Amino acid sequence: MFTPDILLPGPTPVPFAIQQAMLTPMTDHRGSTFTPVLERVRQRLGELFAVGPDGGAVVLPASGTGALEATIQNFFREDDAVLAVCTGAFGNRFAEIAELHGLLVDRYTVPWGQAFNPTHLLTLLDQRDYRGVLLTHNETSTGVINPIQTVLQQIKSWPQASRPLVVVDSISGVPAMPMAMHSWGIDVALAASQKGFMCPPGLAIIAAGARGLERLQEKRSHRFYFDLLPYFAGKLPYTPATSLVYGLDKSLEMLQEEGASVRYRRHQLLSQITRSFGEAAGWRPLVEASVASPTVTALEVPNGQSPNQIRTQIAALGLQVAGGMGPWHDTVIRIGHVGAIAPASLFAGLSIVAHVTPHPTRGLDAAWQRWHQEIDREAMI
Ligand SMILES: Cc1ncc(COP(=O)(O)O)c(C=O)c1O
Numbered sequence: 216m217f218t219p220d221i222l223l224p225g226p227t228p229v230p231f232a233i234q235q236a237m238l239t240p241m242t243d244h245r246g247s248t249f250t251p252v253l254e255r256v257r258q259r260l261g262e263l264f265a266v267g268p269d270g271g272a273v274v275l276p277a278s279g280t281g282a283l284e285a286t287i288q289n290f291f292r293e294d295d296a297v298l299a300v301c302t303g304a305f306g307n308r309f310a311e312i313a314e315l316h317g318l319l320v321d322r323y324t325v326p327w328g329q330a331f332n333p334t335h336l337l338t339l340l341d342q343r344d345y346r347g348v349l350l351t352h353n354e355t356s357t358g359v360i361n362p363i364q365t366v367l368q369q370i371k372s373w374p375q376a377s378r379p380l381v382v383v384d385s386i387s388g389v390p391a392m393p394m395a396m397h398s399w400g401i402d403v404a405l406a407a408s409q410k411g412f413m414c415p416p417g418l419a420i421i422a423a424g425a426r427g428l429e430r431l432q433e434k435r436s437h438r439f440y441f442d443l444l445p446y447f448a449g450k451l452p453y454t455p456a457t458s459l460v461y462g463l464d465k466s467l468e469m470l471q472e473e474g475a476s477v478r479y480r481r482h483q484l485l486s487q488i489t490r491s492f493g494e495a496a497g498w499r500p501l502v503e504a505s506v507a508s509p510t511v512t513a514l515e516v517p518n519g520q521s522p523n524q525i526r527t528q529i530a531a532l533g534l535q536v537a538g539g540m541g542p543w544h545d546t547v548i549r550i551g552h553v554g555a556i557a558p559a560s561l562f563a564g565l566s567i568v569a570h571v572t573p574h575p576t577r578g579l580d581a582a583w584q585r586w587h588q589e590i591d592r593e594a595m596i
Contacts, residue, residue, distance in 0.1 A: 224511035227554030236465035264422035267397025272422040273446035276456040279386040279407035282419035285441035293317035295346040304356035333366040345379040352388035356540040371400030402427040482509035485552035491585035496578025510553035
């Protein structure tokens with residue numbers, strides 16, 4: 216009867232202004248109304264990802280997994296050796312897709328709930344002549360933000376010829392956390408519309424720096440719909456998801472209005488509030504604070520209760536939160552705090568979660584304290 220509130224790591228609430236933008240009437244998608252909008256979106260995405268000179272960004276109709284597969288098909292060939300850094304379900308998925316397409320995949324698998332170790336990663340990269348390294352910026356299944364910047368600064372100084380192509384899945388990262396492809400040394404980065412961009416699902420975003428675009432020119436077979444060459448050349452090979460592009464255009468305008476640094480800070484604050492709640496209410500956060508994701512928090516359900524039962528109880532009160540994935544399926548819920556989430560929405564959601572715990576107010580008190588400790592909160596509202 217009513218639309219539930221959602222605290223999911225995607226899809227996320229779609230602001231009214233974006234909904235309105237998506238109602239723009241249909242026109243010829245190669246005509247004079249839509250073309251400049253798409254160009255503006257690509258331009259703004261290039262700036263947001265900071266692709267650097269000669270880089271660019273494209274959008275195509277697909278979910279995030281489409282971006283993962285398109286990346287493997289376009290920037291690699293069969294028998295390319297790649298190192299896949301697997302810090303959870305989505306790192307594993309990237310590795311699986313690469314294997315399916317005949318790449319020679321070595322996996323660096325990290326225990327669930329941990330970030331990769333930059334020193335170990337560098338050692339592994341030294342052991343083989345890799346054509347690419349596949350990284351996850353923000354591992355949504357565990358709620359871990361990986362220290363990509365630390366490791367990439369090192370790789371960037373290697374000679375061009377021996378440097379693997381650096382690919383970063385930032386599907387649940389950008390624009391809720393900083394991204395600077397060129398200065399960090401990222402060649403290809405991926406995102407999707409339904410997370411920090413606050414749009415419905417359906418758009419895959421692929422950004423490439425100059426090195427990425429060079430690699431794209433290499434001849435390879437087995438790609439048709441996901442052939443990225445025409446997209447990066449500014450052509451529209453197939454019908455675009457026009458309504459979603461209008462929505463993304465509005466979303467990028469809203470990002471400018473809020474300011475990127477305020478947006479990052481808001482997400483960090485939401486993450487800290489959620490952790491403080493979890494610690495005090497007996498819902499243990501499963502990730503160290505130093506690598507806690509700004510966009511999603513995994514909490515262990517207290518007293519051995521069933522997360523699914525709890526999620527059903529919570530849903531009956533009008534709130535949807537996400538379940539645990541993989542090995543955490545039977546013990547964890549994930550609270551998403553990404554996109555158009557005001558502190559008030561998070562507090563409302565946490566009070567529903569608190570309702571099903573033995574000491575309901577303790578967690579909320581801690582969450583409020585954390586809120587009050589923050590000095591620049593006025594900038595967030
Ligand atoms: C980090 C990451 N990679 C890939 C995906 C897959 O995206 P999609 O579900 O849109 O296909 C997700 C989705 O949650 C994700 O969080």
